[in-house]
Amino acid sequence: MTLPRDYRGQTCALSRAMEVVGERWTLLILRDAFYGVRRFGEFAAHLAVPRAVLADRLAGLVAAGVLDRRPEPGTGRREAYVLTEKGLGLWPAVRALTDWGEQHAPAPGGPRRLFLHHADGARVGPDGHCSGCGTPVPPGDLLVAPGPGLGADAEGGADPGTEADPGTVVDPGTDVDPGTDVDPVTAALARPHRLLTPLLAPLPAAPVRRPSKGTP
Numbered sequence: 001m002t003l004p005r006d007y008r009g010q011t012c013a014l015s016r017a018m019e020v021v022g023e024r025w026t027l028l029i030l031r032d033a034f035y036g037v038r039r040f041g042e043f044a045a046h047l048a049v050p051r052a053v054l055a056d057r058l059a060g061l062v063a064a065g066v067l068d069r070r071p072e073p074g075t076g077r078r079e080a081y082v083l084t085e086k087g088l089g090l091w092p093a094v095r096a097l098t099d100w101g102e103q104h105a106p107a108p109g110g111p112r113r114l115f116l117h118h119a120d121g122a123r124v125g126p127d128g129h130c131s132g133c134g135t136p137v138p139p140g141d142l143l144v145a146p147g148p149g150l151g152a153d154a155e156g157g158a159d160p161g162t163e164a165d166p167g168t169v170v171d172p173g174t175d176v177d178p179g180t181d182v183d184p185v186t187a188a189l190a191r192p193h194r195l196l197t198p199l200l201a202p203l204p205a206a207p208v209r210r211p212s213k214g215t216p
């Protein structure tokens, strides 16, 4: 018996939230959006999520008003996915689940990511307050920085526990070099980065390199 796709019969607010964020990959997509990932190919490369699944999740988040799909500044045509005010409200949930994972399913060597206050570089705890100045820090004033658990393997789509469903095949895609171990998002996150600012520079206006398909 397959699981129904929704929480029919449930009336509590948690079930309504889960309708929006409860599907596999959705919270990881949102986490990356907070980190400043904006383009389809970047999500696909970093998460190694099947592209059809990614398209479905992004469309659902746009339909729910959590992400806005807009032309990328400077290009006028490529689409960027940006968190709305409604989406920004999910940060405490993303942060809390991340901290829960660190506490109860810790990575060897410690946290892979640290959250720092942009103003003073001090750690920001799970309660969202800066350990240095004591103020509550909104996500846009956070830096995500590599933690001690981010070893030589560098975080990527091959995160333990986030592998694709058995039997799924990750489309090599149009802008992912299958011969490269570290995708641009993972490489960018090897340095401290301010949340909600674009992680990668806008692409030049030239078309994205695509594998040739048959006739020219």
Ligand SMILES: [Zn+2]
Pocket (backbone or CB within 6 Å): 117, 119, 120, 121, 122, 130, 131, 132, 133, 134, 135
């Ligand atoms: Zn501070």
